[in-house]
Amino acid sequence: MLKKILNSGTCAECRLCCVFDRYDVWETPVFTEKIRDIILDSKPGTEFVSKDGGYIFKVGNLSDDGLFSCPALTETGCMLGDEKPFDCRIWPYRIMEINGRRAITIASICEELYNRPLSQLVEFLKDGLADEIFSYADSHPEIVKPYYDSYPVLLFEKKPL
Ligand code: SF4
Numbered sequence: 001m002l003k004k005i006l007n008s009g010t011c012a013e014c015r016l017c018c019v020f021d022r023y024d025v026w027e028t029p030v031f032t033e034k035i036r037d038i039i040l041d042s043k044p045g046t047e048f049v050s051k052d053g054g055y056i057f058k059v060g061n062l063s064d065d066g067l068f069s070c071p072a073l074t075e076t077g078c079m080l081g082d083e084k085p086f087d088c089r090i091w092p093y094r095i096m097e098i099n100g101r102r103a104i105t106i107a108s109i110c111e112e113l114y115n116r117p118l119s120q121l122v123e124f125l126k127d128g129l130a131d132e133i134f135s136y137a138d139s140h141p142e143i144v145k146p147y148y149d150s151y152p153v154l155l156f157e158k159k160p161l
Pocket of ligand 1: 018077131
């Protein structure tokens with residue numbers, strides 16, 4: 001979905017958004033049942049927790065500096081290919097709820113996009129991506145995260161929830 005502004009080769013080399021620490025647990029992707037089953041076929045021991053109609057993978061106890069990877073991450077990248085969860089297809093854009101209104105924010109950890117001019121990031125949203133994100137969230141509200149204050153807000157939805 002971000003092919004126009006984000007080079008897939010850059011993502012393949014980075015993979016930062018597929019590795020988490022204990023403070024990022026809220027940021028792990030939300031899987032549909034179909035995606036959960038694809039992962040289970042390949043990694044039967046993976047444990048999931050249901051979340052508002054979707055699934056997130058279960059994270060065990062972690063030390064302060066412990067890291068954990070998404071179970072879909074393999075040596076050669078994400079095993080899901082074009083079936084990646086919506087969360088991952090729009091990364092580093094995020095959809096969050098702020099005081100009863102949905103907004104699209106951006107994660108600063110993705111240097112590739114975060115260092116672009118703000119106008120370019122917003123323009124891309126206005127070019128159809130924002131509508132696509134809000135529309136998907138209408139049918140999959142589990143992808144909407146509570147607002148996290150280090151995430152700059154790029155665009156508010158016009159209508160309140
Ligand atoms: S589903 Fe794929 S792209 Fe998303 S966090 Fe996991 S490995 Fe990364």
